[in-house]
Amino acid sequence: MNDAATVSRLQFAFTVGYHYLFPQFTMGLAFLIFLLKTLYLRTKNEQYNQATRFATKIFAISFIVGVVTGIPLEFQFGTNWAEFSSFAGNIIAQLLAMEGAFAFFLESAFLGLLLFGERRFGQRVHWLASLLVFVGTWSSGFFIVAANSWLQHPVGFQPQPGGGIALTDYGAILFNPWVGPQYLHTMTGATITGAVTMAGLGAYYLLQGQHRDYGQIFLRLGVTVGLIATIIALFPSGDWEGQQVARLQPAKLAGMEGVFTTESGSGIVLIGQPDVELQRLDNPIVVPNLLSFLTFHRWNAQVIGLDQIPDDQQPDNIAFLYYAYHIMVGLGTIMLGVMLLAALLLWARRLYTSRWALWLLLLIVPFPFIANTAGWFTSELGRQPWLIYGLLRTTDGDSTVVSSGNVLFTLLGFMGIYALLWCLFLLLMLREITHGPEAATAAGTHGVTTDPPDDFLDLDDTALAKP
Amino acid sequence: MPTLWFILVGFMLTMYVLLDGFDLGAGAIAPFAARTNRDHRILLQAIGPVWDGNEVWLIAAGGTLFFTFPKLYATSFSGFYLPLMIVLWLLMLRGLSIELRGHFPSPLWGQFWDGLFFLGSALLAIFLGAAVGNVVRGVSLDQQGRFFAPLWTDFDPRSPTPGILDWYTILIGLLALSTLVLHGANFIAVKTTADLQQRTQRIARLALVSTVLLAAISTVATFWLRPVLLDRFASQPLGAIFPLLAIAGLATVGYARWADRDLLALLASGGYILGIMSSTAFVLYPVVLPAVNPANSLTITNTAAPTYGLTVGLIWWGIGMVLASIYLLVIYRLFRGKVQLDESGY
Ligand code: HDD
Numbered sequence: 001m002n003d004a005a006t007v008s009r010l011q012f013a014f015t016v017g018y019h020y021l022f023p024q025f026t027m028g029l030a031f032l033i034f035l036l037k038t039l040y041l042r043t044k045n046e047q048y049n050q051a052t053r054f055a056t057k058i059f060a061i062s063f064i065v066g067v068v069t070g071i072p073l074e075f076q077f078g079t080n081w082a083e084f085s086s087f088a089g090n091i092i093a094q095l096l097a098m099e100g101a102f103a104f105f106l107e108s109a110f111l112g113l114l115l116f117g118e119r120r121f122g123q124r125v126h127w128l129a130s131l132l133v134f135v136g137t138w139s140s141g142f143f144i145v146a147a148n149s150w151l152q153h154p155v156g157f158q159p160q161p162g163g164g165i166a167l168t169d170y171g172a173i174l175f176n177p178w179v180g181p182q183y184l185h186t187m188t189g190a191t192i193t194g195a196v197t198m199a200g201l202g203a204y205y206l207l208q209g210q211h212r213d214y215g216q217i218f219l220r221l222g223v224t225v226g227l228i229a230t231i232i233a234l235f236p237s238g239d240w241e242g243q244q245v246a247r248l249q250p251a252k253l254a255g256m257e258g259v260f261t262t263e264s265g266s267g268i269v270l271i272g273q274p275d276v277e278l279q280r281l282d283n284p285i286v287v288p289n290l291l292s293f294l295t296f297h298r299w300n301a302q303v304i305g306l307d308q309i310p311d312d313q314q315p316d317n318i319a320f321l322y323y324a325y326h327i328m329v330g331l332g333t334i335m336l337g338v339m340l341l342a343a344l345l346l347w348a349r350r351l352y353t354s355r356w357a358l359w360l361l362l363l364i365v366p367f368p369f370i371a372n373t374a375g376w377f378t379s380e381l382g383r384q385p386w387l388i389y390g391l392l393r394t395t396d397g398d399s400t401v402v403s404s405g406n407v408l409f410t411l412l413g414f415m416g417i418y419a420l421l422w423c424l425f426l427l428l429m430l431r432e433i434t435h436g437p438e439a440a441t442a443a444g445t446h447g448v449t450t451d452p453p454d455d456f457l458d459l460d461d462t463a464l465a466k467p
Numbered sequence: 468m469p470t471l472w473f474i475l476v477g478f479m480l481t482m483y484v485l486l487d488g489f490d491l492g493a494g495a496i497a498p499f500a501a502r503t504n505r506d507h508r509i510l511l512q513a514i515g516p517v518w519d520g521n522e523v524w525l526i527a528a529g530g531t532l533f534f535t536f537p538k539l540y541a542t543s544f545s546g547f548y549l550p551l552m553i554v555l556w557l558l559m560l561r562g563l564s565i566e567l568r569g570h571f572p573s574p575l576w577g578q579f580w581d582g583l584f585f586l587g588s589a590l591l592a593i594f595l596g597a598a599v600g601n602v603v604r605g606v607s608l609d610q611q612g613r614f615f616a617p618l619w620t621d622f623d624p625r626s627p628t629p630g631i632l633d634w635y636t637i638l639i640g641l642l643a644l645s646t647l648v649l650h651g652a653n654f655i656a657v658k659t660t661a662d663l664q665q666r667t668q669r670i671a672r673l674a675l676v677s678t679v680l681l682a683a684i685s686t687v688a689t690f691w692l693r694p695v696l697l698d699r700f701a702s703q704p705l706g707a708i709f710p711l712l713a714i715a716g717l718a719t720v721g722y723a724r725w726a727d728r729d730l731l732a733l734l735a736s737g738g739y740i741l742g743i744m745s746s747t748a749f750v751l752y753p754v755v756l757p758a759v760n761p762a763n764s765l766t767i768t769n770t771a772a773p774t775y776g777l778t779v780g781l782i783w784w785g786i787g788m789v790l791a792s793i794y795l796l797v798i799y800r801l802f803r804g805k806v807q808l809d810e811s812g813y
């Protein structure tokens with residue numbers, strides 16, 4: 001806890017974990033907003049348009065939190081990971097700079113149009129804005145995932161004479177084999193977040209007996225998209241990720257699955273607590289041979305355990321890695337189950353009246369956020385002790401000139417600001433949800449609309465009139 | 468190739484100062500220009516659709532600096548650890564203050580965010596100026612090319628271990644504040660009408676006076692502290708067009724303010740900013756971070772990335788910038804003209 005590298009790791013984990021709560025939601029929601037707007041243009045049903053405006057309002061609040069929490073991340077590579085930055089900056093920063101050039105400019109320009117442009121510029125422009133914002137957020141996701149993929153599986157480089165490495169193949173870093181599965185899986189995760197939240201909101205309105213029409217729209221769209229996305233999260237994307245990890249990062253696989261001893265026909269652990277001191281699993285419930293089959297498609301394939309991995313190449317927090325992975329998969333399975341059930345009820349036209357199912361949909365709203373965070377903890381903890389897999393150790397990547405006391409100072413500062421941010425976010429979200437979809441007007445779907453539109457502050461300005 | 472990228476990164480940073488400059492300036496004048504809630508909302512609606520895009524220039528410039536001059540990025544960002552983090556916090560709080568103000572109908576809520584918007588904008592202007600001041604003055608780089616700057620030491624720019632804040636960098640910070648107030652007031656004058664417009668025009672006139680004074684003092688102080696910088700003009704006299712551009716810009720602002728031509732004033736303060744940014748880049752080149760001991764200075768050659776990456780970068784960077792400029796034109800064109808207060812925005 002006292003060395004700067006550890007505190008920097010904590011700070012990075014905290015700030016990126018917090019940041020990602022918002023983009024996952026905005027990326028998912030941007031997709032759904034685009035669908036809603038398209039549905040409106042197709043059917044000319046004004047309710048879809050109203051739902052679009054309402055969703056845009058919610059989008060705007062989480063987008064701004066995503067933006068302000070994203071900026072510190074971009075700078076932290078330089079501030080806290082200076083050795084890493086000068087070692088590999090000419091490669092990793094290509095991707096970060098491309099995110100700025102191709103995604104952030106696009107998002108920031110057209111969000112304004114999505115928010116303020118409908119009445120002024122008409123429906124087609126508004127639809128185009130929703131498309132461009134969707135494309136913008138998803139390409140942002142692409143570049144950042146490509147950057148992370150490169151840390152997981154560095155390609156296209158050559159050692160440089162003066163130390164450090166140099167980019168030699170641009171195409172390779174952009175089409176790194178690691179990117180495909182990781183991008184698909186991450187975007188699926190984001191879509192799940194958007195869809196589960198939307199379905200939960202619909203369920204809330206129906207349970208409350210408010211805004212029933214909109215509640216039904218949100219349920220239909222949320223459950224349909226949610227079901228498809230939860231299936232894709234498991235197969236093919238999750239399966240793909242698992243195989244890739246097994247092939248290229250055996251230490252991560254052993255850690256996340258809790259495989260302490262190498263064996264053929266390894267079983268999959270459903271429940272159990274890793275005991276790292278004794279190198280075994282307590283209270284395990286195991287399905288025999290399944291892990292070998294899932295990762296290598298042979299019932300008797302050999303899975304390398306931690307016993308075969310040298311101590312200095314093992315992830316340094318096996319227990320956490322194991323739990324993070326199991327939480328992701330566990331919650332993913334639960335969400336899939338609930339979505340399947342809800343879809344069946346929807347198909348049988350009974351969802352809107354089955355209060356217990358609506359309650360379930362409402363209660364699982366936090367799950368995708370937890371699952372996404374846990375998934376990232378799996379990737380990142382499992383990558384340890386490497387910052388760049390096989391090339392640069394995390395302990396060699398931090399800034400030598402920055403002391404741990406300084407990092408702790410800024411970590412505490414971030415915690416303070418982010419706590420404030422969280423309160424504000426909840427307050428504003430609850431307010432928008434209570435006001436409901438009918439309150440969103442066509443102009444800017446952005447401000448106070450149900451309150452007296454007149455200047456609420458002027459009253460007070462005259463009362464306090466300066467002499 | 469490194470020289471080209473030096474110019475391109477300089478271009479992006481200048482775009483940032485030109486664009487985000489006016490919305491920072493708008494924040495710094497907000498409490499003086501805006502009297503009523505309505506005024507505050509007009510100010511926010513004037514910058515609302517564009518401020519985030521403006522800030523992306525900073526992020527994109529940071530990313531570009533990172534891949535073109537990784538050593539410079541790593542050294543300066545870790546060396547300026549504390550002030551950078553403070554800048555980040557200010558950027559965050561200020562962004563929130565713009566976007567969240569309109570979401571809750573309470574006078575106290577509004578006043579809280581107005582206060583934060585002012586503080587965040589003004590402090591950011593000062594800090595960004597002080598950052599330029601630090602880069603011009605130089606830092607205590609060691610032989611490995613590393614340093615860590617404390618927030619302040621003895622406030623003397625000639626000290627062997629200068630801090631972030633000393634009288635020189637604070638002077639440059641104030642110059643930056645004054646410059647952005649001028650630029651921001653010019654912008655708001657273009658976007659508003661009636662008494663709000665008149666108040667911002669008055670602020671712009673005051674800011675013009677203080678900018679002229681501070682610019683003169685800063686120029687003298689700079690060449691007094693670092694006479695070597697003058698040599699650049701001796702060896703390349705053509706470089707004199709950069710400072711001349713700045714002077715011409717300021718003179719034109721003077722004319723435009725006197726003749727009440729707001730748009731011309733805005734363009735002219737833009738020209739002036741372009742002039743000081745390019746002058747700074749010109750006198751520093753090829754050094755990018757001077758050291759107290761000149762032998763340890765970071766230059767474009769000892770910090771640049773290998774050639775292959777710089778070459779590929781040029782291709783996609785070009786495409787990206789063309790796209791970004793198109794968005795920029797589209798958005799500024801769509802939202803041109805005076806702000807019509809939209810009851811449901813900000
Ligand atoms: C709602 C979100 C969600 C759900 C339901 C799942 N995942 Fe996941 N998972 C993610 C969200 C996520 C993520 C946050 O998006 C990660 C982090 C890095 C990444 O590529 O995606 C991730 C990472 C991740 C990794 C690590 C990849 C690496 O180290 O780079 C594996 C092996 C899996 N997932 C496998 C699965 C399986 C087999 C699932 C079946 C239920 C599953 N995930 C459900």
Ligand code: HEM
Pocket residue numbers: 009010012013016017020081144145147148151373376377380381383384386387394
């Ligand atoms: C948004 C999702 C992400 C989450 C939740 C996440 C989570 C984490 C966590 C938990 C750590 C700390 C690991 C440890 O201390 O053992 C970490 C470290 C780190 N991550 Fe990520 N990460 C994410 C995305 C990324 C991306 C996209 C990049 C690259 C562009 C990245 C780069 C890093 C770096 C450089 C470190 C510090 C060094 C290290 O501990 O390995 N992360 N991240």
Ligand code: HEM
Pocket residue numbers: 016019020022023026027062063064065066067068069070071072073074096104107108137138140141142144145186519522523526
């Ligand atoms: C998988 C991980 C990540 C994804 C998918 C992601 C995606 C996004 C998205 C979609 C946005 C737009 C704002 C929003 O929708 O809330 C955003 C904002 C931002 N992100 Fe991330 N992000 C991730 C992690 C990171 C990391 C590791 C960094 C640092 C390098 C970063 C830097 C930024 C910045 C600077 C912004 C602000 C952009 C603006 O001003 O428009 N993000 N991110």
